[in-house]
């Protein structure tokens with residue numbers, strides 16, 4: 131039995147929101163260890179189909195094992211979900227529902243060799259997909275001080291970005307920074323102790339987002355996902371930090387037609403305009419759905435999760 135584990139977050143809420151019916155076609159853009167997918171497959175039954183993306187080979191292998199009894203219903207794609215349009219066209223897939231459960235899975239955080247966590251020392255890696263060249267060590271040891279500060283500020287929302295970038299550049303003059311604990315200790319040494327969170331948290335988030343191009347990929351893939359969704363199809367996105375959540379909210383808004391009107395209300399000029407520009411989304415969650423206290427207690431990693439959903443007209 132493998133010791134890889136990941137508890138799916140907001141599982142019941144996601145399944146409720148997607149309101150799946152037997153025989154539907156579903157895309158899981160972030161398969162992970164298959165926790166959400168397993169439930170999606172149960173819900174769509176034996177005539178349903180799943181197209182599942184996962185760029186991390188180890189997670190993909192594990193998910194395949196877990197979903198073995200459904201294998202005839204699943205197309206596994208070992209690629210970045212930015213290729214959603216190409217892959218759905220290739221497989222003639224017409225999704226009735228799409229799920230994105232963004233970010234890291236527990237095996238990423240728990241394995242120090244992947245370099246995502248500073249709790250135990252490991253190589254400064256942070257790649258979701260080890261086939262990619264760029265690692266966090268490349269960024270930390272090669273990028274110019276201003277660009278480094280900008281990344282830490284933009285993707286980590288870290289106000290002390292300049293101080294941290296300066297410290298990194300000074301340190302690497304002595305020798306390259308190679309491990310997560312070296313970097314975390316360095317950041318700690320130039321940061322005042324403010325609260326319980328480790329002072330390196332925001333910088334690690336920034337490096338991870340940059341290395342994996344997370345926001346750039348999310349922006350494109352979410353717009354593409356909305357475009358290929360079937361009429362009346364639903365999309366659910368679970369995000370874990372404010373930069374992602376803001377982007378999801380914004381893209382839903384950009385694609386949203388005005389709030390649904392009842393049949394007696396006249397169509398106004400704005401509606402006609404929206405139809406012409408192809409805006410086609412009805413937002414299902416005015417406010418994001420967040421985990422209950424019980425879920426956070428049972429799975430502290432769910433604490434920052436926010437679920438947003440929308441439906442194609």
Ligand SMILES: C[S@@+](CC[C@H](N)C(=O)[O-])C[C@H]1O[C@@H](n2cnc3c(N)ncnc32)[C@H](O)[C@@H]1O
Pocket residue numbers: 136137138139159160161162163164165166167183184185186189209210211212231232233234235258347
């Ligand atoms: C939060 S986990 C998903 C967990 C999953 N819902 C479950 O219940 O097991 C996110 C997963 O998506 C993968 N991932 C993140 N960004 C991706 C991308 N752009 N393309 C493909 N996979 C991605 C990560 O490797 C990770 O395994």
